[in-house]
Amino acid sequence: MAAILGGGLGGLSTGYYLLKNNLSNNNNLKLLLLEATDYCGGWIKSIKTKDYIFEQGPRTIRPRGTVGLNTLNMMQDLGLSQHVSAIKPDHPAARNRMIYVNNTLHMLPSNLMGVFQKSKPFTKPLIYAVLNDLKSPHKELKDDSIYNFVDRRFGREIADYAISPMICGICAGDAKEISVKFLMKTLFEYEQKDGGVVKGVMKSLFKTKNQEEIEMSELAKQAVEEKWSVYTIKGGLDTIPAVMRQYLKENNVDLQLNCKVEEIQFIDSSLVNLKKGNGEILPANHVYSSIPAHVLANLVSKQHPQLSKLLNDIPFVTVGIVNLYFDTQKPLITPAFGFLVPPMENSPILGVVFDSCCIPDQNGTVLTVMLGGRWFVEKFGSDVTKEKLFDIAVKEIKAILKIDESVSAYHVNILHKCIPQYVVGHYERVAAIREYISSNNLPISLVGSSYDGVGINDVIYSAKTQVEDDVNK
Structure with missing residues (x-):
């Protein structure tokens, strides 16, 4: 049996590719997916009403390159093609991107x-x-x-x-x-x-291109032919993990929510015990960890303190997300993707996405303000309230965009240690982690944004490559 730690996009994608491999090779591998919370999808969360969608995490996906086409192939395979909403080169969200400098x-x-x-x-x-x-x-x-x-x-x-x-x-x-x-x-x-x-x-x-060949689905071909800039999913991006979760369930994956693992005990090269909070032991032949590196570090610290330290060396940052809805048909913004703020401006906000321009079926004006990141504690301290972040976001938005209208609805979330930082030496750091696992014959594979890239495409492709690498060993 293979166990997958984490029900975010990385864990769900790992389950998807393991199932695909099982079907193509007529294997009968049993799969167990363990998620510590009551939700599958990780940072991808959408709040939906009849008037607006508030995206808590990612909201658009790039279709380009091998990793982008790979995601589109998966979208079509999961029956999501009809839900895709593309932003093409002539769309304001593709053409217009701004920065805020000197007020x-x-x-x-x-x-x-x-x-x-x-x-x-x-x-x-x-x-x-x-x-x-x-x-x-x-x-x-x-x-x-x-x-x-x-x-x-x-x-x-x-x-x-x-x-x-x-x-x-x-x-x-x-x-x-x-x-x-x-x-x-x-x-x-x-x-x-x-x-x-x-x-x-x-x-x-003038060189012969040795690009990795990838078979393209009809959806991927359409994206290439129409030169999509980015795309999103009608009804909210969390449709993706919801459909993936259903796919896993239909294919008999044992998906356990509210199941927190407290320790990983490696027995030998083909046996690992997952110790749950209630003391129950779940045995597995191999583990795919899609949880953040700092979380995994705690689970392996007793047996492998050196590995734990390597994992903890990957830093993470906290981001504040403030979604704002203005219930008015009056145009409040220039049609654009949004704007970013250079760090030299010393602003409390990182940038603003104009969701009502990027996401279909939005009434009024919808904005998402991103705050903090690398400078979260420096700007707001370690115990800032959601109310304080809301006040800061509204003040900044009204000053920058010259908006006088009152906010009709809002949502604030503080995403603690949500994004890994690929600081100088990241390649070598990840290589050292995977070398330690290999040299100690540990039956574990690492998937996700901690190691292989922060974007949706990167996380999905990370799962694909890890599964293929294990199959080819």
Whole structure:
């Protein structure tokens, strides 16, 4: 029997791919999924009414690359194609993205012509950043922060006004700490191997591409042909984990909610005991852990303190989420995806998503404010209340967007230690963790955002690759 720890997207995806492997290889593997809470879906949660949807976590998915196409294949296989709502290149949410600098919202360039024109807050056209990369000397490094890399190759303004807020949007983190080797691997390799990003891009145009081949479903083909920017799910993104959970149940996966594991006891290379809070022991031949690294660290600390320390070395940040609904047909916002705030602005908010522009079937104006992240404790302390976060969010929104209307409905959530930080050296850190597991013949595989990427696509693909790796051993 294989046991899956965690009923978030990583755990559900692991169950999905294990089932697919069982069916294709005519195996009869029994699967057990253990979730500590009463909900499957992890950070993906949607609050739905007839007028609005409040997304508590992710709200859109990118369709590009191998990982993006893989997710679309899974969507179609699960019967979710009809629920997909695509945002195409001509949509305002695809074209219009803003940053807030010096008390002003600035639209970022969205086409080739914009690269040759000067647009605030940049003091020069962005083409100068390309020229800066061409003349910047090569610097041999094993890894670097994204901020240092971009500053070195493209200039300080690009690092401050484009990349730093982007990292706030991706992982609520500080670009001065996040690994460029992990989040921008291809660009970093262009610098290290070819002497610069532009040089690397030019050389790649003349190389035979060795892209991983992936079979594409009709949904994936449609996304490619129509050049989707992002997509979401009608009725809320939590439709995905709900459908996945139902798929697992229909295929006889033993799914246990409110089941908290307190310790993992490794017996040998093919037997592991999962000790529950009530003292009950659940034996398994292999464990797939999709829970956060810091949670897993506590479960293995007695037997494997060294592994526990390695897992705890992956930092996490807390994010405040404030959803706001304004019940008015009066236009309150410029049609756009939203805006991000560079850390140098020293604002309490990381950014705002214009949900009523991005998500279908919204009445009035719906906004989601993200607060804190890497700076959560610094800005709000360790015991801030939801009421305080709401007051801060409303004050900032009304000042930035010049909104006078009262909030008609809202929801506040504090997502404690919700996003891992891929700080410099993350590749080596994860490699050391997996090497320890391999060298000690521990029957456990690691899945999810702690190790392989923070996005929905990354988490799903992490499950796929771990299952395939185990099958091929």
